[in-house]
Amino acid sequence: MRLALAAFALAIAPAPLIAQPADLGASIDADMDELMAHYRHLHANPELSGMEVETAAYMAAIARELGFEVTEQVGGTGVVAIMENGPGPVVMLRADMDGLPVIEDTGLPYASTVTAVAPQSGVETGVMHACGHDTHMTTWIGTAMQLIERRDEWSGTLMMILQPAEETGEGARAMIEDGLFERFPMPAYAVAFHDSARGRAGDIGIAPGYALANVDSVDVTIRGVGGHGAYPHTTKDPIVIASRFVTALQTIVARELDPLDPAVVTVGSFHAGAKHNIISDEAELLLTVRSYSDETRAQLLAAIERIAMGEAMAAGVPEDRMPIVTVRESEFTPSTYNTPELASRAMALFQDRWGTDMVSEIPPVMGGEDFGRYRREDPDMQSLIFWVGGQPADKWDETGGDATKLPSLHSPFWAPDAEIVINRATEAMTLLALDLFEGN
Structure with missing residues (x-):
């Protein structure tokens, strides 16, 4: 039928092969x-x-x-x-x-x-x-x-x-x-x-x-207490906290996962502030997280939230200004x-x-x-x-x-x-x- 143009060796033994159609x-x-x-x-x-x-x-x-x-x-x-x-x-x-x-x-x-x-x-x-x-x-x-x-x-x-x-x-x-x-x-x-x-x-x-x-998109909002750049002691600088957060993320794959279990945590976007001398209230980070098994995925996502909270607590961020970690489940690709x-x-x-x-x-x-x-x-x-x-x-x-x-x-x-x-x-x-x- 012809149409007019219209608008690794594995351990498991393979099944017997069909005869290859000669034509x-x-x-x-x-x-x-x-x-x-x-x-x-x-x-x-x-x-x-x-x-x-x-x-x-x-x-x-x-x-x-x-x-x-x-x-x-x-x-x-x-x-x-x-x-x-x-x-x-x-x-x-x-x-x-x-x-x-x-x-x-x-x-x-x-x-x-x-x-x-x-x-x-x-x-x-x-x-x-x-x-x-x-x-x-x-x-x-x-x-x-x-x-x-x-x-x-x-x-x-x-x-x-x-x-x-x-x-x-x-x-x-x-x-x-x-x-x-x-x-x-x-x-x-x-x-x-x-x-x-x-x-x-x-x-x-x-x-x-x-x-x-597995592909996850994760949004992280690191919240702080803003103020004048000349008086940082009166603030809780979200850029500093978020920077420590980004660095600590690298330890998830390097130190928390089995070395034979591949995974990726990448920060694709980091945005905070709008002027030289103003310490902002928030830093927004966008992450892509990659894994293979559902168990590793769950471990990665839990670690990201734990580290965000831990860095905020270490910086003395008020309890009502703890980070917001959002996993975009609607965009999850298994x-x-x-x-x-x-x-x-x-x-x-x-x-x-x-x-x-x-x-x-x-x-x-x-x-x-x-x-x-x-x-x-x-x-x-x-x-x-x-x-x-x-x-x-x-x-x-x-x-x-x-x-x-x-x-x-x-x-x-x-x-x-x-x-x-x-x-x-x-x-x-x-x-x-x-x-x-x-x-x-």
């Missing part, structure tokens, strides 16, 4: 002109988190044309496309849709010129797919096309979802709270991929176990855990197809991804997100594979080798879906 690569190659036309459209027309109205409509129309039963406006702008194809497991494939408030500077002929008012800041900004979600959506289309063409090769229920607001950590929660797994089947498997700025275009990386981190059995299965399948030079185990990262929320709804669900490198091969080779010398995700210069990413990811997602259906 799959050629079939995807034949689709690439169409897929790249979709990609260029999506890249040129990004929408911010929670505002993906046109993107969702565009993608839903494609899914309907392919024959899926499509439901729109799930959790806001989310889309769910279902294809029942006989008995078998429910396999969920997910792509995210939102762009970022970034002014594009790639020089691409189809570069985004879109502007929008960012809801969180109220500031008008350029909008760009600086995280590669356009490659994710295009791969979603390519995988859907392949699986529809191969309906005689699998049995089960294919559940393909398009998620809004991944960048703000709100989209997965919104879809779940809108009844994603009550109105639609609970999947046995959930799979996604993400393009990567840390790898050569087409290389695949899998992190077994924890793959991405860690993403790749279930070892599924990670092993995908690793064996992909290495059988592309070899160990192009498919490898990679370490987890401290970035966040709300894909991890889906598995938390059912601990029996097997879940996997894998990476497909996006750095153009010539630039990768020029730097000797040093990703720090190349544009990163969220950069205005991020321009992955989209054709290779989409081709490779489409084949990988299709192979894995076929394997999950057949292997049961």
